[in-house]
Amino acid sequence: MSSLPLVFDAPRRGLPPTHFADLDPGARRAAVTELGLPGFRADQLSRQYYTRFENDPAAMTDLPAAAREKLAALLPTLLTEVRSTTTDDGMTRKTLWRLHDGALVESVLMRYPARGDSRERVTVCISSQAGCGMACPFCATGQGGLTRNLSTAEIVEQVRAAARAAARGDLGGGPGRLSNVVFMGMGEPLANYNRVLATLHRLIEPAPAGFGLSRRSITVSSVGLVPAITRLADADLGVTLAVSLHAPDDELRDTLVPVNTRWKVAEVLEAADIYAAKTGRRYSIEYAMIRDVNDQAWRAELLGDLLAPRLAHVNLIPLNPTPGSEWDASPKNVERAFVERLEVRGVSVTVRDTRGQDIDGACGQLAAAP
Incomplete structure (x- = not known):
């Protein structure tokens, strides 16, 4: 049935910028390295987001200040x-x-x-x-x-x-x-x-x-x-x-x-x-x-x-x-x-x-x- 893709998934038009939560583990590491940071920072960010429920880079004090500044690009305000x-x-x-x-x-x-x-x-x-x-x-x-x-x-x-x-x-x-x-x-x-x-x-x-x-x-x-x-x-x-x-x-x-x-x-x-x-x-x-x-x-x-x-x-x-x-x-x-x-x-x-x-x-x- 030709219309099924519309039932399953409407176009992305109007959706917000890509966020860390949009990414699977592999894509997270790739995104972090694209920011010029080592891949393990993605794991640290995951821990902050998924276990401490933190979405403000400024509050992630276990990360270096310079890394926090760069990682902010992956955490745009959505809600x-x-x-x-x-x-x-x-x-x-x-x-x-x-x-x-x-x-x-x-x-x-x-x-x-x-x-x-x-x-x-x-x-x-x-x-x-x-x-x-x-x-x-x-x-x-x-x-x-x-x-x-x-x-x-x-x-x-x-x-x-x-x-x-x-x-x-x-x-x-x-x-x-x-x-x-x-x-x-x-x-x-x-x-x-x-x-x-x-x-x-x-x-x-x-x-x-x-x-x-x-x-x-x-x-x-x-x-x-x-x-x-x-x-x-x-x-x-x-x-x-x-x-x-x-x-x-x-x-x-x-x-x-x-x-x-x-x-x-x-x-x-x-x-x-x-x-x-x-x-x-x-x-x-x-x-x-x-x-x-x-x-x-x-x-x-x-x-x-x-x-x-x-x-x-x-x-x-x-x-x-x-x-x-x-x-x-x-x-x-x-x-x-x-x-x-x-x-x-x-x-x-x-x-x-x-x-x-x-x-x-x-x-x-x-x-x-x-």
């Missing part, structure tokens, strides 16, 4: 904080970033305290595009349209800033360690495939060459770009795949997730099955619960029947309010009945713990309003 807003007793922090060309994106940092057998998690929800071109009508980001893809470094910088904020204790609960990254902010990650793939390598590469995060702690969400899902499976990175399904039938999904007019529910699930078979990882089905739209008993039963034989888990998301939307979240009794109909069919299901709703930082609310 400028416009404002940060907190809620949930300081456990949720949404940051609005201005990019070099004035485009705006948001990321959300969240701390989930340890409960029972589960360990504490510090998760950052990051954006892969400025805006989104998928046009899902219940999502504020999708309704705003697409501005452009983010560069690899613009995505990585969101993670570095989050790791630094966690380490400094900017979240309620004191200093902590970033443990999870979810590509569930602004944009469709797989529509910016090449740069998201490069970002994934930066996330999982062992320190000090990368952040050294667990593959299982990274989630890539997609509305169902089928060729890109199978391409990600072939990349064999073993990260978690989340599919934003939101309806089990094509008639409704054509409206809720317009890309369904190109790749139908059966094709999306088949691609997710290929991903599960190649990676051995269960995938997540994201399903926003919308009152009187997709929460009927028969849709719960159809979803359960579709997923029962599959290596899938359903994550129900109470719809978060967005400006001007006529839709609302399903009542709790309807939500509970939906859960029960899935469980009786043997489908694993949870209801997402909504965070940041009052600061427009929850799923579907990111609109990067100035």
Whole structure:
């Protein structure tokens, strides 16, 4: 299909100057030597950036002053904080970033305290595009349209800033360690495939060459770009795949997730099955619960029947309010009945713990309003 390259990776037009985080380890050493410095300075810079979360050369005091001055060329400012807003007793922090060309994106940092057998998690929800071109009508980001893809470094910088904020204790609960990254902010990650793939390598590469995060702690969400899902499976990175399904039938999904007019529910699930078979990882089905739209008993039963034989888990998301939307979240009794109909069919299901709703930082609310 001739248009597939546009699905995978839009042109670089409008992206910022090359940054250290755009480069793989070999390219880093080459860039440093081009500056007239010995190659090992690239390793020192990696340690500063990926383990100390430092992006200001002036603060890298283990490097000679002359080297710091030259290395500044590899660390252009990509993200400028416009404002940060907190809620949930300081456990949720949404940051609005201005990019070099004035485009705006948001990321959300969240701390989930340890409960029972589960360990504490510090998760950052990051954006892969400025805006989104998928046009899902219940999502504020999708309704705003697409501005452009983010560069690899613009995505990585969101993670570095989050790791630094966690380490400094900017979240309620004191200093902590970033443990999870979810590509569930602004944009469709797989529509910016090449740069998201490069970002994934930066996330999982062992320190000090990368952040050294667990593959299982990274989630890539997609509305169902089928060729890109199978391409990600072939990349064999073993990260978690989340599919934003939101309806089990094509008639409704054509409206809720317009890309369904190109790749139908059966094709999306088949691609997710290929991903599960190649990676051995269960995938997540994201399903926003919308009152009187997709929460009927028969849709719960159809979803359960579709997923029962599959290596899938359903994550129900109470719809978060967005400006001007006529839709609302399903009542709790309807939500509970939906859960029960899935469980009786043997489908694993949870209801997402909504965070940041009052600061427009929850799923579907990111609109990067100035």
